[in-house]
Amino acid sequence: MKHVTESNKPNKFMYKNLLQLRATLVLLGGMLIAAFGGQQAMAQGVTTSSISGAVTDDKGGQLPGATVIAIHTPSGTKYGITTNTAGRYTFPAVRIGGPYEITVTFVGFQEQKRTIQSADLGVPTAANFKLLEEGKQLTEVVISTQRGSIIDAERAGASTNFKRESFERLPTLNRSFQDFSVLTPQAGPGFSFGGRSNLYNNFSIDGATSNNVFGLSALPGGQSNAQPVSVDAIQEISVQLSPYDVSQGAFTGAGVNAVTRSGTNQIQGSAYYYTKNDGLAGKSIAGVELPALQRPSFTYNNFGARVGGAIIKNKLFFFGNFEREVATSPSVLYPFGQSTNGIANQAGSSLPGQSTVNPETDLERLRTFLVTPNNGKSWTFDPGTYNNFDVPQQSTKFLAKIDWNINDNNKLTIRYNQLNAFRDVNPSGSGGFLAGPTGGRSNNNNTLPFSNSYYRILNNLYSVFGELNSSFGNGKFANNLQVGYNIFRDTRQQGGGGTVTSFPTVDITGPNGQNLTSFGPDPFTPNNRLDQDVIQINDKFDAFLGAHTFTLGTANEFYKFYNVFTQVVNGIYQFNSISDFINNATAPTAANAPSRFYQQYSAISGDPAPAANFKASQLGFYAQDAYSGIKNLRLTLGLRVDVPIYSQKSGLFPNPTVEGLRFGDSEQLFVDRLPKTTPLFSPRLGFNYDVFGNRSLQIRGGVGIFTGRVPFVWISNQLSNNGVFFNTINRSTQAANATTAFSPNINQYVPSTVTAASSFAINVTAPNFKFPQVFRTNVGVDYTLPGGFVATGELIYTKDINAVYIRDANLAAPVGTLAGDGRPLYGTNLLINSTVTQALVQENTNKGYAFSLTGQIQKTTGRYNGSLAYTYTDSKDLNSQSGSTAGGLLTSNPYVNNINAPTLGYAGNWFPHRVVGYVGYRFDYAKIFATTLSLIYEGRNQGNFSYTYGGAPTGLVTAANTNLIYVPRSQSEILLTTTNATDTRSTQQIWDQLNTYIDQDKYLSSRRGQYAERGAALLPWVNFLNFRLLQDFYVKTGNSRNTIQVSVEMFNVLNFLKSDWGIVKSPARTNILNFVGYETPNTATGTTGRPIYSFATNGDGSALASSYINNQGVFNGTTTSRWQLQLGLRYIFN
């Protein structure tokens, strides 16, 4: 395009284009009032497809009034219509799947019949007919049916569809439809798309929102690793990145819609069993066979059945699916007393030259101390084991669906589905309202928690949904009504089940400064409960008026939340060493005091666990015109308005103390006020241009605004953190704990009489806070190549209009500048108002963007099918955290300058380069056999991370471990010290090791003399290849076919071929330098002088020489280092 070459003069160019845009808008306005006529455009629902076309005589003359009947043959569902004045017809909402038999009749012409194999979700099917006059012989080939899954006039934005055929053929671990959604070229890690957080996606089942809207995970059941519905119950999935159809809403990431299966006239069913375990997994990584202890056992079993059929033929259909998953995974992948990559786990559990275990890393010493009675303490506590144990994960899914063809014009669907799932989870690494322990709490080469710190998360989902599709006025009008009710009931238990032990959480720092171990319950588990009730009512009305399709609709969701979240209600103690803990528990002194103790406790008399109880709703209204009156061009212009409404009555408590305070810049905060209602407008314009009118080349795209929602937990936080519910205790140094020793009694330091909160954290949402909005534009080009191949180029650009970030309004201004560095330095008093520990304000920002460029070649028809795509992505934002607490969002976000004014950094889901492809081949032979082979390839950087200091060199101890490091150019730019008493390195040797580390690290070596950027360090590129072989043995009896299918799936085939390949890596250490103190420490004023850092060795005293360590696990998803096999057996009846 010539415009691109002019982009070196952006201002003039932009002006010119603004003029062009204005001209375009004027033109579009004209079109809206233009007379009806010409080609007919169409729209379709989110659970259905559409079929349309033109009926002409053999000379191409339009035939108005011809009768078109389409029958979905498997179910006998019948749709009838007559062609309009232009001789065109549209079935706006037909069942997805097929085949369809279409019959066209017209007086004086021969009847014509055609079969269409499939009508796909959200993808219109075109079928044009040329009728011959009675008695005339066919002299030319009738234009064949065109299926436009890729090249189609309806397609403007970026989207990818996956059909049942794909689910059945492609490899999938854990039977997860996310294994297919990653085939979207723009997909990133963890169900993210286009570099955006997965919490900004909207996941819907049959078009009805099925998100966990509270946002503790992207998908319902996500916390327990359960799939919301079985893959066997899904007919088709579409991933929409930029739908300009305004009926699509509620996301700024991607809209993912799964449509469930329906019954047909023929009884169809299947029963299946899939299994894998550690015996079917690789043992070696990088040429080294792992010792048995480091490849602990896991099991996975998934079994279920589905059946569908007709209750009344052609009229009433049923479908049902039941699935159960039972799995265990190992808890410990870095066992105590073992080494990883030749380096001792848990820092110094066996130091060289020491015949005995280092007492400061001796977990057995700690355990024995805790369980032994009368050894200097009056209590005992069983922390559980530090050895490996099986972590359970189970789910049961159930789905039932009725489809009723009331008549040719009205089809009713009722669906019920249920999920009951649980999983045991390692303790959270978060600190809650303060920063968590350095290095977190979960098992890694530094850290090993005890088993009773695990918690069990239980996810229960009950969902009922009804949909009525109607057409009237001889197909001129269509209506889609959806009503849904989702009930989520999520709770927690102690790991292994049962009530949570009454004991504080204890974190013990190891000799290398990283958290060595944790015991006592997870700090977020006691009382944790979340009830969500979501009602939705959607209606969409289409009018097909000549070249225009007008759409009017409304999408409304009503939410009710009941959330009990009593973080750190048992208190958290942190000790500098095992000895300190043991000594403090037996003979407390200032020297062995906890280095930190903090706790939150109820300030409401008689209610130890106050709940956030609130209601909200989001109303959406939209209007759209799809216009196809210009030759080969289809335009959609629409406007959607979303109206988030928070109930200002329920669950809100005023806090007069807070109202009397003034925060930074004299700001006044009100904890009992939620944001006012602001209508959010989303205008969108999409186009599709069939350049040559023969669907060989299409250019499509559009511009628009998309409105999503925040996870409601970010709103709920205000209700739980209002300074009314809870009091806090925060003693942050050993000196502060000198006379308050460890106590197993969780109420030891809680006042016996409940008083109004005197010291507390508050969360507030800014009064003018708006739900996230993005401006998004894309341009795509699809080109048909010989042999059924289609090449696609796609550019997507997203700019935040309202993104979200958090600031602490109670943070005192910095007192100076960090010497030798330049960032702000905070004093010893971090609070503006001493009664408020944090005043977190949720705000909007317009900073942040995502950009992706994709090249793809694919073939979706025929015996061979496949796709290969490359995507370049750039994604930056102010805060990529996806945590649920406002404190975590603020204090986990790496920064340099001012934690309250974060700067643009790389987004958490940034992956610059990604190649994804699949290929499948099926062949039937000898009349009873069929073999399907398929491969999925994915190549990408495994993720990104930030290099930060351990500790808080800027003095902001409440947000420790998040200061991005300065990468020194020379030894003179950094003050280094030994890590601990046993460190034998001289200052010169420490620098040499650090310097060598920086040199070998691709990112750090490029940032010498600068700060490391947030999220800019990339994990290495990895290639994954997954393979599936399906062998069918079938017998045909009459119309039905009985098939026994054996499946063999291998994940990470490359690692199977060579143990050096397909290895997943993690950062060896992200807190690369630990802050030790200042050059000229001064307790009175905070500090003066430059910060001093330590650069720890590996646990065995050897230098940290590599940025990455090899991951050894095989259970954590599809991206694991060791190959694994999954075997399946399935019986299919159809």
Place this chain on the structure above:
Amino acid sequence: MNKSMKLVAALAAVALVAATVTSCKKTEYPDPSPTTAGPNTASSRVLVANASNAAGISILLENTAAGSTLTPGQNTGYLPFPLVSSAQVRVKGAGGTLGTNDLSTKFAVAAGTNYTIFVTDSIARPKVTNALGTVTDAGGVRFLQVTDNLAAPAAGNAHVRFFHLAADGPPVSVRLQPTAPASVTTTTLIQNRAYRVTSVGSGTALVNYASFTPVPAATYNVQVFASATVPTSATAVPVASVSGLPLADGKIYTIYARGLIRDRTLGAGVIQHN
């Protein structure tokens, strides 16, 4: 160019321009302001004294050799810490007399503060194992660390303090008997010092043995008695003594008992701090 083409071109161009003009921003981090000055070493110092029976102790600060090799009873002068805030002090025995382990400590160093670190005990001190068989104390020599207040004594005075660092000795007492000049007659008694104890009491009743006591500048006979109080009998035999020790005007001293009674290595060490 027909109407459709123009429209498409305009729409595509708007999208492309919006993307290309505004995308791919750099991150917005400020410029750092590093300095390359050497570390602040002047403000805090450490003096190491060998009060143990280990011969040939060498000292390393942050694993860099500092000071001279010490025989029992010897001490280094004040050594500047390579940097303050957190410093490691390590001693190595000649020929591995400290066993396979070096003895090292890492502690928070306050700015402008002077420390004395004693190496105490016998290299043969047994390791301690608890009932579970876990070694809780590696045995051998140990450190004892005190802070030195080097404020100048009043005119005509010297400052002195005493530590009991003889591992197998009972609580001791000390008599500082002036011998010259004759004008100085004040005898100073230091009572009831237990092994390695550097302070007693707490709060307002705290007595810090690391604090210096002013004594008239003179030459003294120092007598250490194996009893909690100094015997009244002038003929009582001290277990260790230093004769004719000059405590000079304006100077600051630490006297310590060291060695082992059972080895007949008991002696007294004297450190002059300034």
